[in-house]
Amino acid sequence: MTIRNGLVRCATALVIAGSVNTISPVDAIAAPEPPQLPMDDPFYAQPESLNGRAMGEVVDSRPVTLPGFSTSIPYSAWQLKYVSQNTKGTPWTTMAILLRPEEGVEPPVLYSEQLWIDSLNSRCNPSYTLRVDASGQSRSGLPSEVNNLVAALERGWTVVVPDYLGPEGEFAAGYVEGRNTLDGIRAAENFAPAGLSGTATPVLMYGYSGGSRGTEFGAELAPTYAPELNIRGVAAGGLPTDMAAAAAHMNGGPFTSINMEAAFGLDRAYPELNIASYFLDSSLKQKLTSTCYTDVVSEFAFKRVEDYTVDRIWPLAVPAVAEVVESLRAGRYGTPATPMHLASAFIDEFATVPDTDRFVADYCARGVDVTYVKYPLAEHVSAEFQDFPHAIDWLAQRLAGAPTSSTCGAPGNARIG
Incomplete structure (x- = not known):
């Protein structure tokens, strides 16, 4: 097997593993029929009007039930349909899965995890994939991330998992990712059966890779968009801080498919850019918007975006597109008002370490309390396995009021993991 084929197989295999389900009697009684696809399920339909909402x-x-979700404690689960907004600020409804441990901590804690989605079709969102198979076998994400949810739930925390790309999958459009994440937290606090303490509820946020975007951008937006939330700590890793640099870094490698998904996600969010017009095959848009990232990762591996564009144009070189992408750089949404735990791999196929270093240095200069950890022997995926146990412990310490171990002012502004 060649190295190239090995990397393609690795890229695909990263989304396959499994676990065994344990559900509470409440969930078993409430079990619905096998879920309809979101486009066929009336529950997903947009209301006729959201005026006054x-x-x-x-x-x-x-x-709802989450088949394959393996946990040692009983819990109840719901699907919430809540109001948020798209990139341009037009209200819509999106979804979240809410998990409440039957015996949670007191006072209650809310843990918001943004699973990586990186796709344009609503069947790839957690509100659907977790109801199909929460073991991770059939969802467009890593089983390790399902294990993250289990770990938080078993600490007695209530867990919310939002469809932060919204119903139209505006992947790579940072404002929608951050806003829909924060509104998912609001929805959990507004949902009486969750038993939370409203805006007094301590909130913890975590996300890795694609999920780091909704998490970190949410932290930036929170002081102005959702200042009432009691966010105590935010942990994110594998964050592509500069989307243009990340796209160039991935182009021609095993994850070119991310670039393709991002191009059409931005096309949805910013239709005036008409990004789809730069691609030769008019059916490509339909293909990418009707599948999940994991369905196309092998097809586009080691190809270049220019292989599919008119006159081999690099879409991010188009001035109007470049201007929008620059406006979506991490750090442009605002300054977080909560401590941050940020993690990076030395060998990262998505997010370049120098860009993350500059991003962290900027945050430190702005007075953000940052704990920055770099893993020298890890690449993008394995770094999450290494960092999550530290990240969740770090989040728990924020609840306890323990002092942070900020790396701001340290040589290189980082601690080596």
């Missing part, structure tokens, strides 16, 4: 307001809910 507040961001984060829950407009509908239903109990």
Whole structure:
């Protein structure tokens, strides 16, 4: 097997593993029929009007089961339909899965994890994939991330998992990712059966890779967009801080498919850019918007975006597109008002370490309390396995009021993991 074929197989295999389900009696009684696809399920339909509705307001809910979700404690689960907004600020409804441990900590804690989605079709969102198979076998994400949810739940924390790309999958459009994450937290706090303490609820946020975007951008937006939230700590890793640099870094490698998904995600969020017009095959848009990232990762591996564009144009070189992408750089949304735990791999196929270093240095200069950890023997995926146990412990310490171990002012502004 060649190195190239090995990398392609690795890229695909990273999304396959499994676990065994344990559910509470409440969930078993409430078990629905096998889930319909979101496009066929009336629960997903947009309301005729959202006039007068507040961001984060829950407009509908239903109990759900998560087959394959393996946990040692009983819990109840719901799907929430809540109000948020798209990139341009137009209200819509999106979804979240809410998990409440039957015996949670007191006072209650809310843990928001943004699973990486990186796709344009609503069937790739957690609100659907977790209801199909929460073991990770069939969802467009890593089983390790399901294990993250289990770890948080078993600490007695209530867990919310939002569809932070929204119903139209505006992947790579940072504002929608951050806003829909924050409104998912609001929805959990607004949902009475969750038993939370409203805006007094301590909130913890975590996300890695694609999920780091909704997490970190949410932290930046929170002081102005959702200042009422009691966010105590935010942990993120594998964050592509500069989307243009990350796209160039991935182009021609095993994950070119991310670039393709991002191009059409931005096309949805910013239709005036008409990014789809730069591609030769008019059916490519339909293909990418009707599948999940994991369905196409092998097809585009080791190809270049220019292989599919008119006159081999690099879309990010188009001035109007470059201007929008620059506006979506991490750090441009605002300054977090909560301590941050940021992690990076030395060998990262998505997020370049020099860009993350500069990003962290900027945060430190702005007075953000940052704990920055770099893993010298890890690449993008394995770094999450290494960092998550440290990240969740770090988040728990924020609840306890323990002092942080900020690396701001340290040589290189980082601690080597």
